Amino acid sequence: MLKNTNKQRVLSQSEKSGRRLAISDIHGCSKTLQSLLSKLQITSEDTLYFLGDYIDRGPDSSGVLDIIIKLKKEFPNVIPLSGNHEYQMLQAEKEYDEKSFYFYVQKLNNSTDLLNKKKKLRKKYRKFMKSLPYYIELEDYFLVHAGFDFKKENPFSDANILLNIRNFKYNKKKAKGKSIITGHSPTYYKKILKQAKQNNHIINLDNGCVYTKPHKIYDYKQLGKLCCFNLDTKELICQENIDLKKINKKDSR
Template sequence: MHYAISDIHGCIKTLKELIKTIEAVSSDNTYYFLGDYIDRGPDSKSVLDYLIDLKHSKQAIHIIRGNHEEMMLSTYLNNNIEDYLLWMNNGASQTLKNYNVPNGIYHLTGYIPKKYIEFIESMPYFIETEKFILVHAGINFNSDNPFNDKISMIWTREENYNSDLTKGKFIIHGHTQLPKKQILKNIENKNKILCIDSGCVYKQIKEYGYLSALNLDTLELISTENIDF
């Protein structure tokens, strides 16, 4: 089976529980992770460690870049206050605590091991299969070259569809939180653009607080309630 999972945001216990639920049904799976593994939640480092271990396992694992990984990478590589403040305004503080980075420090070399940076650098912005285009935030078909518009791929909140450019494929993405019942309704309506971010890290908000996986073979949604908070 093939599964897409998005927006884990440091919730390692919930991720492991979701994978356990999936593996109980089928152990021969291909996973597509759609970005935002870090920030806001309690243990971003452990999520990255888990994904790195999965990448080295026998299973087929595809790991796409999200805007939070991009912010971490930019802060590390550029060593400037602007990138640091943008990241901090988007939930970086817990991630920096995971790496024992003191408050106010944005020169991250020496705190974050290079293997994590190289891991993020290896993440593509999107993956295209026979039936799906998998991306973190979406594809901007108003762009002159939608499949080179990397900023939109990790940041856009717009949903537009071009059947000629997509060749009729589904676009599967995260980034924008939706109540689980809305995701299920969109699947039932056979929408060509399906957001699967059910707001795992926002457990305190009614109708959110689930980590979801979409079975790409059946379009069944499997969800686990957040157990990290």
């Protein structure tokens, strides 16, 4: 049976029977996640990696965490990693005073549903977020929320970098020739497809599913899907955002 923990166990190809799938950057879009999961029809043979950023921005951070916590209980091979949003939420609770923490949760991140009556993180969510590893190494892949700074002597040790870096350069030696699956930086759908098809060393799965409206940096028309990547077939299975009110993509041109 496949099992992976913080300590990591590398599995040989022959041990695997189910699919290996990865999903990133759900950002509070629980209905979109639920719909993608219905398409995927996960079984206990499959291994499903989540690459972090479950919470914030979208309408239902607690709903997303509830789905993943439940899925993890049902299936032994559901492996969620931390994103910068989970890490920052834990840091904010630890470091900010009560008022600043509430401002951070409510105004900056739209996630008051994670809090109890005392305006603290609900225990089950704190416990879950604290349990998340920052990256995972498989025999043929690294999985990490943002990426690795291969300029560092040890690119695997600094959580802040693993969860926040953008536009990092691949280093074949330090990555042991393995491909790297990330999220974190919204990437246009065509580019994700291209990375997947061309067998890139770095594949970023984040199609910014929470970006469904005109945006000052991004062309939102090329974002808005929650994507699942099959690590073996390199296939993408995606779900358009259904949590947020959409501006008709044709009308808005």
